[in-house]
Amino acid sequence: MSKHPPFQRIGVVGAGAMGRGIAQLFAQCGCDIRLHDTQPDASANALRELGATFERLTQKGKMSAEEAQGARGRIAVADQLEGLAGCELVIEAIVERLDAKRALFARLEAIVGSDAVLATNTSSLSVTAIAAACTHPGRVAGIHFFNPVPLMKVVEVIPGVRTDAAVLERLSALVRSSGHRAVVAADTPGFLVNHAGRGYGTEALKALSEGVADAPTIDRILREQVRFGGNGFRLGPFELLDLTALDVSHPVMESIYRQFYDEPRFRPSVLTAQRLAGGLLGRKSGEGFYRYDENQPILIDEPVAPVTGALPPVWVPDGERAAALGATASALGATLEGGSQPSEQALILLAPLGLDATAAAAGLDATRAVALDTLFEHAPGNCRRRVLMPTPATRPAFLEAARALFGSDGAAVSVLRDSPGFIAQRVIAMIVSIGCEIAQQRIAAPEDIDAAVRAGLGYPAGPLEMGDTLGAATIAAILEGMHAVTGDPRYRPSQWLRRRALLGLSLHHAD
């Protein structure tokens, strides 16, 4: 942590969840904080809570008693906005309304010195539109923290179209002085992190709305099948939606979609619109995608893979992925058939990318076809969950044989209804595609995209890192397959991805 933050006296307007966190962070860095809120008790409450926080941190050994006392002593309440007159920087964290923020910035400009910087913590409004209320928009920028501010180690610094470069640099230096990572993101809807986070929930909702699987199955797959460096997603998309609550997340999904002029990649789902209307908000209303008993989800056990005696012989088509699938089947005890065509008894195993089982079974007997998702580890040993997908024509006996085979080493088995790209393929490919678009549109630098998504969203890897790990060509093939099967433009690959896949370049490769 640098000892010299580039601003000494910082005003914070809005003493809610974010304002408190911002005040705490910079008071701990040695800055003097003036906290102002229009609600008479809000600042006093914030001060009391911050005192308790510093005490807790001292008890936990995170700071010394002197440091706590110093930090607490550096935060003062300004009853009137005019009390921020001597501040070199004012950070606004008030209600998320453009008119309120514009009015505040216009007033602030008349109060602070001519070289003071004004910054907004808005999550969803245009920094440029807020700055336009000022006579000197060059001094205005976005500084977007995540909740809880002291623990979320990434901050987006956002220039409006008229922000001075020096203002951006000073704000970035301030963020770095607190030990957080500053990432510069263009003033576009959702900036970097909330833009990059569109793929996960939206694609899971799309799969749910198609009846591919139920919410708990989709959650289990994303927590247990997906693996990057040994880690999966900590929460499934529906667990996350229940935690955030639909009255918060559905309007964000709609707003980002509309602000990008109905970009199909962000198209929200009627499922969340209906659930929101019906009050199924999530954890806080006692029911969302899960039902809750004393704040704990009521979970229903998934069916256990059957054990069958004699398994049919297994046949796989040509190709690298199918060969790997054949090797897994064989390691699990299946008898692998050779030959260019399956025998009359064979279970036909397929390893499609981006296609549904029906399309993958073209020219074969679809009544004996079952597809396995081979995007992540499926060999026995390190595989926790395998995901199967029959065609609508697959006979139950063949699906049961596949379930028994792929669960025979104790791995869990999920069975989907036919879908282009299983669950993991479609969700991961969309995360990568959207991450690539962020790079393509120069919203943020490739290395910042990954770092901000890991820190801000807690994903096991950044979107470009995910793409590089699995192969840009693999992700492009998934999206092209999904695009071909569905005709839906949401699946058209980002040009950033397509070019790097064709050229064999890393997704971090800038041009």
Ligand SMILES: NC(=O)c1ccc[n+]([C@@H]2O[C@H](COP(=O)([O-])OP(=O)(O)OC[C@H]3O[C@@H](n4cnc5c(N)ncnc54)[C@H](O)[C@@H]3O)[C@@H](O)[C@H]2O)c1
């Ligand atoms: N909560 C989050 O997770 C989060 C994350 C990032 C950014 N943000 C953004 O930060 C801002 C604040 O969010 P929050 O969650 O802290 O809200 P909050 O409701 O907890 O606090 C807002 C505070 O601002 C005060 N306020 C409202 N209008 C004011 C005005 N004109 N002047 C002074 N004070 C005023 C309110 O009295 C309240 O105490 C919003 O713009 C929000 O979009 C929130």
